[in-house]
Amino acid sequence: MQWHPSPSERRAHASLKWSTFPDNELALWVADMDCRPPPCVRETIYQAIEHGIFGYGTEPPGFRDAWVEHLQIRHQWSVERDWIVPVAGVVPGMRFALMAHPNIQHILTPTPAYPYFKTVPLVEKRIQHPISLNRKGETLEPSLAHIKEILNTQGEPSAILWCNPHNPGGTVFSRNFIHELATIASKNNTLIISDEIWADLILDDKPHNPLGLVAPNDQPTITLMAATKTFNVAGFGCAIAIIPEPNTRQRFLETQVAMPHVATLAYAVTESCLRHGWPWHRELINALKQNRNTVTEWAKGYPELEVTTGHATFLAWIESYNQTDLSERFVRQGVRLSPGTAFGSDTATRLNFGTNPVTLGDALRRMDTALL
Ligand SMILES: Cc1ncc(COP(=O)(O)O)c(C=O)c1O
Structure with a gap:
């Protein structure tokens, strides 16, 4: 490096x-x-140039397997291939998740947060409920009681748009925290969308706890991940949504009509990073x-x-x-x-x-x- x-x-x-x-x-x-x-990124691009065919592409056969193996090895999460929906970026994935749920009017977001956590609910015309993160020791921490209170008083369909690890605070949320968050959501019939683009950039000896792994089985979750941040290839828009629950996945898939798909080279670069990076x-x-x-x-x-x-x-x-x-x-x-x-x-x-x-x-x- x-x-x-x-x-x-x-x-x-x-x-x-x-x-x-x-x-x-x-x-x-x-x-x-x-x-x-x-x-491996340069090698992948050179190979593509050598190959020299740049027509419409499809998802390469090894792409999902690379993710499934990666999630198992590094995050101890057994993901089924069918749960994965490739998208051209985590931010588009956030937007698709909201588009798939027009009935959900209330979105809880951590604050401070990466700007698209505000922009996406705004352009999707949803009501936002900021959850403050305050400094505690070395990290920024939210109050679960606050989240519970908003959901309890809401009475209308809501979603939590979470960020783990957190940008900008660098918080790696503990298994207990994610479990409690998911349990509160489950009791309140609330969808959780978890942006986990930073999952492989943890600097200390702390495990990443994917939401989709820790949440109770009946809790609908959309976990968004990408290799682009980890391997510094953000110019190759490529991400995945991991959606275990079939109805939630079907709704998400329906938003994909006439949307830009992942470019052939972006698929190949992501797969090569996951395998060799x-x-x-x-x-x-x-x-x-x-x-x-x-x-x-x-x-x-x-x-x-x-x-x-x-x-x-x-x-x-x-x-x-x-x-x-x-x-x-x-x-x-x-x-x-x-x-x-x-x-x-x-x-x-x-x-x-x-x-x-x-x-x-x-x-x-x-x-x-x-x-x-
Ligand atoms: C929390 C978070 N989500 C998403 C993104 C961008 O994702 P993408 O480029 O895949 O749309 C970033 C980029 O900094 C980020 O920090």
Whole structure:
């Protein structure tokens, strides 16, 4: 695993992260990493070029098996092949899940949360109920009592749109927590949609607890996963929805008419990563841990900030007790982070530490100047 030596390598491409803002800014915002993906990605693409046929494709025969084996080996979840529905991204998967349930008007979402947790219910014209996550120890934690209270008083069909591990807080929810969440949902006849795109980017010795595995058997669940974040191939939109309950799956499948499907190369890249990317991934996790240490050490100099890195992701959530212009101050010194407002907090900003340690060090020094 090697970091890109300099940002200019990224700017040479139409990179959302590095080409959107002026060249004098260090881009530590959108969640992709400044490193090449595992070597198997290039090999897969070369093979496709050699093969040279780019007509309409179908799901490759090994794609589901690669997922089934991966979920069994790394998450101890025995998934049946039929439960899997490929989709062109986790975010589209969230939207399909809501489209499949037009009767569900109320959506409970963690806050702060990845911006699409607000956007998708908004464009689907549902009523949103934010569930606050507050700092507890090293992580951000929600209150199950709050979730219970909303569902108990609701009386109308609801869904919980969850994120585990959590972006931006890095929380890896315990088996107990997920079990309780699913039990509350089950008692209240509530669907749970769980975005688990970060499941394979856990930096500490904590198991990922897939919702679909932990939930009671009669609880309808839609678990969304992808290899794109894990292996840094977000440009190849490819994800899966895992839906054990047949009626829920059928409703989801019905939303797929006339929707864009996963591109042939995206299928192949995902499958190759799931099969061959793990030695690279081991190195990546070590490199990310080092960068996380750099951020936590830096944070010690700022007791007026609360910096949460949690146990997963390559993101740090930086909260100030009172300043609403943190992101702007950093931009003025040439560091582009993700403004907290989009995540539901005016006094926070999110830093992506999936970058070359030299770039990270430069950015933190610029942030020191911004905080003078
Ligand atoms: C929680 C979460 N869900 C989904 C996505 C994006 O998923 P996709 O690119 O597969 O639509 C991201 C990207 O950062 C994310 O953090």
